[in-house]
Amino acid sequence: MSHKIAVLPGDGIGTEITEQAVRVLTALGLDLELHSEPVGGAAFDAHEHPLPPATLDLAKNSAAILFGAVGDWKYDTLPRELRPEQAILGLRKALGLFANLRPAILYPQLANASSLKPEVVSGLDILIVRELTGDIYFGQPRGVRQVEDGPYKGERQGFDTMHYAESEVRRIAHVAFQAARKRDKKLCSVDKANVLETSQFWRDIMIAVASDYPDVQLSHMYVDNAAMQLVRAPKEFDVIVTGNLFGDILSDEAAMLTGSIGMLPSASLNSSNQGLYEPSHGSAPDIAGKNIANPLATILSAAMLLRYSLNEAGQAERIEAAVQAVLEQGLRTADIHEAGTTKVSTSQMGDAVLKALN
Numbered sequence: 574m575s576h577k578i579a580v581l582p583g584d585g586i587g588t589e590i591t592e593q594a595v596r597v598l599t600a601l602g603l604d605l606e607l608h609s610e611p612v613g614g615a616a617f618d619a620h621e622h623p624l625p626p627a628t629l630d631l632a633k634n635s636a637a638i639l640f641g642a643v644g645d646w647k648y649d650t651l652p653r654e655l656r657p658e659q660a661i662l663g664l665r666k667a668l669g670l671f672a673n674l675r676p677a678i679l680y681p682q683l684a685n686a687s688s689l690k691p692e693v694v695s696g697l698d699i700l701i702v703r704e705l706t707g708d709i710y711f712g713q714p715r716g717v718r719q720v721e722d723g724p725y726k727g728e729r730q731g732f733d734t735m736h737y738a739e740s741e742v743r744r745i746a747h748v749a750f751q752a753a754r755k756r757d758k759k760l761c762s763v764d765k766a767n768v769l770e771t772s773q774f775w776r777d778i779m780i781a782v783a784s785d786y787p788d789v790q791l792s793h794m795y796v797d798n799a800a801m802q803l804v805r806a807p808k809e810f811d812v813i814v815t816g817n818l819f820g821d822i823l824s825d826e827a828a829m830l831t832g833s834i835g836m837l838p839s840a841s842l843n844s845s846n847q848g849l850y851e852p853s854h855g856s857a858p859d860i861a862g863k864n865i866a867n868p869l870a871t872i873l874s875a876a877m878l879l880r881y882s883l884n885e886a887g888q889a890e891r892i893e894a895a896v897q898a899v900l901e902q903g904l905r906t907a908d909i910h911e912a913g914t915t916k917v918s919t920s921q922m923g924d925a926v927l928k929a930l931n
């Protein structure tokens with residue numbers, strides 16, 4: 574059976590890294606139908622909208638989406654609804670992609686590339702489960718208003734709204750408990766319940782859902798402590814479940830434990846396992862167009878696509894083994910500084926992964 578895949582490269586390094594992931598996917602010999610459309614700033618330039626109807630339709634009608642990244646400083650003065658980032662937020666919302674899985678795995682070959690000491694990170698294998706369609710990222714009302722009374726009366730004020738409905742917390746809790754059940758059975762829910770009502774509510778629901786999973790050990794941690802523990806003793810964690818904002822921040826932090834932000838893939842799933850697969854990083858305008866970005870997070874995201882949306886775990890493992898093999902050969906893109914390794918470009922890294930595919 575042929576599988577329809579939407580390829581949305583986006584902006585900046587998005588086009589460079591997606592190209593390499595597409596080469597790898599195509600080389601597997603599967604019956605894949607790849608269709609591409611512009612998204613983000615590229616779509617704004619072509620169609621005056623970051624998520625044009627043809628792009629959204631393609632995404633909706635595909636088994637899975639391979640996404641690069643969107644954004645560039647030059648669009649930062651546009652009205653918010655036209656900014657490139659609205660494309661990824663809009664896709665997540667429109668497709669109901671509420672469950673974001675961000676595995677932070679330190680490949681043994683990169684033990685010396687992490688910014689932490691090898692003994693702190695070697696063997697690291699944690700999974701961040703980030704809720705992706707709620708929280709302050711989508712909360713209404715939001716905007717800038719005139720303050721009517723109080724100490725700031727007469728001033729303009731920026732504001733956003735944080736909220737989570739019970740069903741939103743329950744469904745991400747189930748995803749996280751089920752993931753923990755297949756791993757070391759330890760789930761840490763990260764919140765800010767000592768300050769935020771939304772977080773106390775989140776925690777109460779996590780505790781209620783825990784009764785369905787007596788075999789999983791649930792703990793709770795405030796997000797400030799979690800940020801610290803991630804660099805103090807990251808291997809204490811197994812699965813972390815958290816909201817949209819905290820998960821965004823903690824996953825970038827976790828990326829550095831693995832050697833580079835260019836190593837962290839992600840899967841964003843809805844309730845029918847339709848998924849969007851993208852690296853956890855952004856469009857990196859500072860290095861775009863130079864053929865130096867690390868494509869491995871995107872290539873590993875393609876592996877997640879095969880595993881979660883196409884049920885092709887064996888093919889996913891082929892890609893993961895090829896990535897390990899190129900790291901073993903000592904090949905590194907410019908983001909990973911390690912003595913005794915060979916610097917390669919984005920496309921050379923793609924070549925090497927292709928060659929290492931068994």
Ligand SMILES: NC(=O)C1=CN([C@@H]2O[C@H](COP(=O)(O)OP(=O)(O)OC[C@H]3O[C@@H](n4cnc5c(N)ncnc54)[C@H](O)[C@@H]3O)[C@@H](O)[C@H]2O)C=CC1
Nearest residue numbers: 642643644645661834835854855856857859860866867908
């Ligand atoms: N899902 C998405 O499309 C996302 C988009 N963005 C957008 O990306 C743009 C840039 O945002 P930043 O905050 O700079 O975050 P970023 O993740 O794009 O870059 C942060 C730093 O990491 C480096 N970096 C990122 N990916 C890399 C890779 N594959 N290889 C080597 N180095 C890499 C960049 O060069 C930069 O120094 C903004 O417009 C932002 O809104 C940010 C995060 C996610």
Ligand SMILES: CC(C)CC(=O)C(=O)O
Nearest residue numbers: 658661662821853854855
């Ligand atoms: C909307 C994106 C720019 C948010 C982000 O940084 C992410 O999803 O990792």
Ligand SMILES: [Mg+2]
Nearest residue numbers: 821822825853
């Ligand atoms: Mg982010």
